[in-house]
Amino acid sequence: MTLATLACASGVGLFQTAGPDELAAQLANRVAAALNTALAERGVASLALSGGRSPEPFLRHLATLPLDWARIRVTLVDERWVPVEHPDSNAGLLRRCLPQALETAQWMPLYQGISPQADAEQVDLHLAGWLPLDVVVLGMGNDGHTASLFPGMPGLAQALAVDAPQLCLAIPAQAGRAERLSLSGRALRTAGLQLLAISGDDKRRTLIRALESRDAGLPISAFLAPPLDIYYSPPG
Numbered sequence: 001m002t003l004a005t006l007a008c009a010s011g012v013g014l015f016q017t018a019g020p021d022e023l024a025a026q027l028a029n030r031v032a033a034a035l036n037t038a039l040a041e042r043g044v045a046s047l048a049l050s051g052g053r054s055p056e057p058f059l060r061h062l063a064t065l066p067l068d069w070a071r072i073r074v075t076l077v078d079e080r081w082v083p084v085e086h087p088d089s090n091a092g093l094l095r096r097c098l099p100q101a102l103e104t105a106q107w108m109p110l111y112q113g114i115s116p117q118a119d120a121e122q123v124d125l126h127l128a129g130w131l132p133l134d135v136v137v138l139g140m141g142n143d144g145h146t147a148s149l150f151p152g153m154p155g156l157a158q159a160l161a162v163d164a165p166q167l168c169l170a171i172p173a174q175a176g177r178a179e180r181l182s183l184s185g186r187a188l189r190t191a192g193l194q195l196l197a198i199s200g201d202d203k204r205r206t207l208i209r210a211l212e213s214r215d216a217g218l219p220i221s222a223f224l225a226p227p228l229d230i231y232y233s234p235p236g
């Protein structure tokens, strides 16, 4: 079945664009609109962003939109356990592409430099006061991971649960992958607006497989229900 048919059957929205640049613009406008609605209703808004390679055009577009960042709480859905200066840092990605997030917004880094476990506990304490998050922007790997919740990781089902015991978890290093920090299903799946942004055929095939099979071994499967909206574009 097609992505559109499967998304409709799952009750999730699907926004398909001609390419990654149009996806970036549409996603940025959608996030800004949701943040402005939260600001109008409650005077404060909260946003959790993904890192990796794909979000750069989206982040740079979001940076051009008029938002009252001083009233917006910003964090990450996950982080590699490295300082912001490190080339792999997701906070570093934000600092380059959306400097308002670190300079003007109420910024909550995941990496604090104590230890992965201690940092996760610190985030747990502070993030609790932000819940439910207004907007979460997720990416996905070809293996179906999202945030830093990976297939086969110990405790995956509990980490993905909407009633996960922690809000933030320390993710042990794996072959070729550094230690990370990740928000859990309790932080991510309780958000008012959950957006998944992917581009390319490999990720489209993985998403179709998850929509068809609901395979619990694919972490993204846990998110494929309202209020998720999917933004998809063919490769650039």
Ligand SMILES: O=C(O)[C@H](O)[C@@H](O)[C@H](O)[C@H](O)COP(=O)(O)O
Pocket: 050, 051, 052, 053, 054, 055, 077, 078, 079, 080, 090, 138, 139, 140, 141, 145, 146, 147, 148
């Ligand atoms: O820290 C990270 O890498 C992200 O938060 C991660 O969950 C990302 O969304 C996927 O790995 C897709 O990454 P790409 O956009 O680089 O394909």
